[in-house]
Amino acid sequence: MTDLNELMSSQFVRVKVVAFVHFIFISNAMLGTWGHGAYEFYNFLFIISMFWAIHSKDSIEAVQTALVIDALSIFFDIVSIIISFDFMNGWAVAFTIINLILRPLSVILLYREFNTRGGSLQSGSVFPTNQQRSYQDIDRPTQPTPTNSQPGPNVASIF
Template identity: 40%
Template sequence: MDIQTAINTPFVRIRFIGFVHFTLLVNAMLSHWLPPAYMFYNILFLVSILWAIHSRESVDAIHTAAAINFSSFFFDFIIVIAFFPSVGGIWSTIFAVINLCVRPFSLLLLHKELVDRGGDFVLVSVASNNPPNNARTPRSYQDIDGSRQNIPNSQSAQSNISNLF
């Protein structure tokens, strides 16, 4: 099996994203120059990836992972610039920068996974009255007992109500 076939396989794709980011994050966290916020949002991202692996049909899991990944790109960029180590931690810095560079590609793979699951990244516009494809529309209540109750007039309905008390 080649890498292109593996990437195009739906359930391998999300595992690949999780494995790559996990490996990069472990190596990035080997030094003390990164703030605790870096670990916090990256753990949230890995948890959302695990949720997406567990819930194979969930569009919400992929939406959550993609949203965290998208915002993590900006957080990584700010943290690498603001906390760049002056002495030591070069190994950790290299992997933090590689993790930053890999995030757009993992976002594309998450988009492909989302499309395969039947969702999309389109936000609902305020002017549109049509719900998105993946929105759950409320269904009307179906009275399953209605077929058994044949009340021809309102007087028998009143007598049935009076019999309750």
């Protein structure tokens, strides 16, 4: 049992396990006949954000995006199951419900990954990050101007 806890506490394994498990269950859940494309849409966004989080191993935003989509998907899964229950076969219903049951666990694992990568939830912010971003004005270069040079022509007076 300690090997499993040790494995799940590893930084990059959590995201890969969450992505793989949800990929298997989402793929099987989509084998049913759905009445709308909403289930496919938000799960596609979730899988893409998980691949982004796997690829960008230092990115807080990648894990944060996957975490937000996964948390919102709990509500969306419930609504999709209620609306499309009559249209789905038993196979799709079973995998959709199992995927819904596993979502809170994956939210916890993604939150742990978010904290490990340096993200923190601060009160008053919907999408918090710990990184400070500075604005760089690319229109005006930050080269020092010589103090003894003559001023150039006034370009604004031409127009």
